[in-house]
Amino acid sequence: MGRVQGRVAIVTGAAKGIGKAAALLLGHEGAMVAVTDVDEKAGRAVAKAIREDGGQAQFWPLDVGNEEAVRTTVAEIHDHYERLHILVNNAGISGANKPTHEVTDEEWDRVMQINVKGVFYCTKYAVPFLQEAGGGSIINLSSVYGLVSAPDVPPYHASKGAVRLMTKTDALLYANDKIRVNSIHPGFIWTPMVENHLKSSGDVEAGREEVAKLHPLGHLGEPDDIAYGILYLASDESKFVTGAELVIDGGYTAR
Numbered sequence: 001m002g003r004v005q006g007r008v009a010i011v012t013g014a015a016k017g018i019g020k021a022a023a024l025l026l027g028h029e030g031a032m033v034a035v036t037d038v039d040e041k042a043g044r045a046v047a048k049a050i051r052e053d054g055g056q057a058q059f060w061p062l063d064v065g066n067e068e069a070v071r072t073t074v075a076e077i078h079d080h081y082e083r084l085h086i087l088v089n090n091a092g093i094s095g096a097n098k099p100t101h102e103v104t105d106e107e108w109d110r111v112m113q114i115n116v117k118g119v120f121y122c123t124k125y126a127v128p129f130l131q132e133a134g135g136g137s138i139i140n141l142s143s144v145y146g147l148v149s150a151p152d153v154p155p156y157h158a159s160k161g162a163v164r165l166m167t168k169t170d171a172l173l174y175a176n177d178k179i180r181v182n183s184i185h186p187g188f189i190w191t192p193m194v195e196n197h198l199k200s201s202g203d204v205e206a207g208r209e210e211v212a213k214l215h216p217l218g219h220l221g222e223p224d225d226i227a228y229g230i231l232y233l234a235s236d237e238s239k240f241v242t243g244a245e246l247v248i249d250g251g252y253t254a255r
C-alpha cells in the first residue's frame, strides 16, 4: 500500500527538477499523477517513466500563467480521473537577475504571472474539485528566498514571499473543507533552474561551490530531498498540518 494510494494528484512544472522528482515519487507511492508542464517532450517522458515503474500517469500540456488553459486543463484532468485530491503548485521561474532599478515592467510581470498568478489560477480551479472530494492537500513551492533575502532576483523574492502568505490565507479559508495548504521552502537544489542561474552568472562549478557554502550541511540539495517533503504533505501523515512552512534547506536559514 503506497503512502498516497488511490489519490489523484496534479503536479505543475513536472517535466524537470523538483516537479519531476515529486511526480515520480507520488506515482511510486500509488497516486494517479497528472504530469503538467510547458515542456511537452520532457513531460511526456516523466509520465511514461511513472507508468514503467508500475504507476498511473498521464501528461497534459499546461502553462500555469494562462488562466483559461488552467481552467480547462484542471477540468479535463478531473473528467479523466473523476476526482482530485492533491495539487502541487511547483511550476516557477527565477526571472531577471538584475538590481531592482534595472528590472523592466515586463520582467517583473512575467515572474509574477507564473510564480504568483500560476499558484492563484491552479488553486482557484482545483479548490471546487477538492471540496467535492471532501478534502485534499495543496502544496505550494515557495523558497528560502520567500523567508529571507539575498542581493539578487528581486521579482523572484517578491513572488516567493507572496506564495508564502497566499498559502496561509488559503489554509484558513479552506480549513473547514478539510483542504490543507502548506508551503515548502527549499534551499538551493541542483536542478536546471539553479544550473541556468549559475551559468548566467559565470563559471558553473565555481558557482556551485560558492552556493554549497551557504548551506551549513556543505552541499546543495537534490530534487528528492524536496519530493519527500511534498509526499509527506500530500499524504495523511500530515493530516494535522496546514498553513505551515516546511523548510528543507540544509540549514541555510538556521544562521
Ligand code: NAD
Pocket: 012, 013, 014, 015, 016, 017, 018, 019, 036, 037, 038, 039, 062, 063, 064, 065, 089, 090, 091, 092, 093, 094, 114, 141, 142, 143, 144, 185, 186, 187, 188, 189, 190, 191, 192, 193, 194
Ligand atoms: P526547473 O526550472 O528546474 O523546473 C521547472 C519546471 O517548470 C520546468 O519543467 C519548466 O518547463 C516548468 N515551467 C516553467 N514555466 C512554466 C509555466 N509557465 N507553466 C508550467 N510549467 C512551467 O525548476 P526547479 O528548480 O525544479 O524549481 C521548481 C520550483 O521550486 C519552482 O517554483 C522554484 O521557484 C522552486 N524552488 C527551487 C529551488 C532550487 O534551488 N531549485 C529553490 C527554492 C525553490
